[in-house]
Amino acid sequence: MTALRRRVSIGLAATLLLAFAGQDIAQSRTLRDHKPHHAVKAAHAMPVQGIDVSYWQGDIDWHKVRSAGIRFAFIKAAEGGDHLDPKFLENWEAAKRAGVARGAYHFVYWCRPAHEQALWFMLNVPPDADALPPVLDVEWNSHSKTCPGRVSRELALAKMKTMLDAMQAHTGKRPIIYTDPAFHREVLAGEFAEYHFWLRSVAAQPQKIYGKRRWAFWQFTQTGHVPGVKGKVDRNAFNGTERDWERVLKWLMSSR
Template identity: 70%
Template sequence: MLADKKPHNGVAAAHKMPVQGIDVSYWQGDIDWQKVGDSGIHFAYIKATEGGDRVDPKFLDNWQAAKKAGIARGAYHFMYWCRAASQQASWFKRHVPEDGDALPPVLDVEWNFHSKTCPKRLKRDAAIAKIKVMLEAMEAHSGKRPIIYTDPKFHREVLEGEFPDHDFWLRSVAAKPEAKYRERDWAFWQFTTTGRVHGVAGPVDRNSFNGTRADWQRVLKKGCICKTTESVSSND
């Protein structure tokens, strides 16, 4: 079962794309990963670390159980702008296993306005410098080029025109990504935060891969996106 409690017409195309995924953290509680796989989910991104001193308490459980269920999975780190990037890189490497079967890691970059302890906002050049440190460290640790996750505001203020050699995972819950992000190719599309997936008790973020099933098999084989994806209109 794949559904959306509050579907938006602007993202209808995402539901029809052939390779579907979710992203999760401890907020989803206990997950029955076998049921998740049986529902039609092909991949999952699992929150691992945040800043330089927080580990998602469900990370290792989800990491191991998703793999056991046969679901391709990758780890993501949530960037804090008030901590040195070198500290965050060390924290990520300390807590994320080196696993050749994993998807490329993801660096989640957005402003930390929700945080009571780190609501900091940086100038563009300073933010880019921190991101570069993290991306280099994550690639050295995993052996795979990291993917960048972001939202429209942060992309517009910091990332537009930057990091052309990295794949992007874009949040857009009311329109196709190309309507929100200027001149940006993308690999993954987070299209709702109110998804429903068998095996997850409550709402969960749902995502689509920008390519065909054949493209996805190449991702799994090569361990990278490798610029093989096609347009959002793909539906084979």
């Protein structure tokens, strides 16, 4: 290689490094946390960042969200067997137009039959080929005044299996399971190893709470700040590299 070519190559490499550094700095300035926790600091440095939203976030400017560095969003679709999030379809279409990969999630009501909830999800969530896998959100909804918050472990697992099978049949993709520490400890420990998990852990890294559970997504704060979203929003990180994420998206585009 001639001296001139070496200088050009070095100059180009330096330019690219500065560009990527600039992107990282810009992201760190726009994606913030209103109440950061030191124990989840590692999540902020993970390369593929996301959010999860519902009607509580109000009107979202998805183009601003994407420009801020958000790559994916989990959007609330349904609860139980008769509630559709008022903003679901609006967010579903707007996120896609802005170039944000999105998946729909269903919040389980333990008092409702699983087949009713599965049907409700299927009636209201489009089986878009380019969407992320659907999410089954399983927690103890003990604050509900109309729906019992708990059932037996055996019944909870049976309900989940019915819904997971139906969601996969509807979308053609194996669902993701979202859960929190209490439900995982009391119901899910050692179960559903063949599924990807999205774990809530806002005061520790996931392995501190969930042990050896393999996970794909980490919900690390509920007090995030993201341009395009008014107020606080849950922030998430994908457990992988940029290349891993691109492989996921390529697989989605080629599936079905």
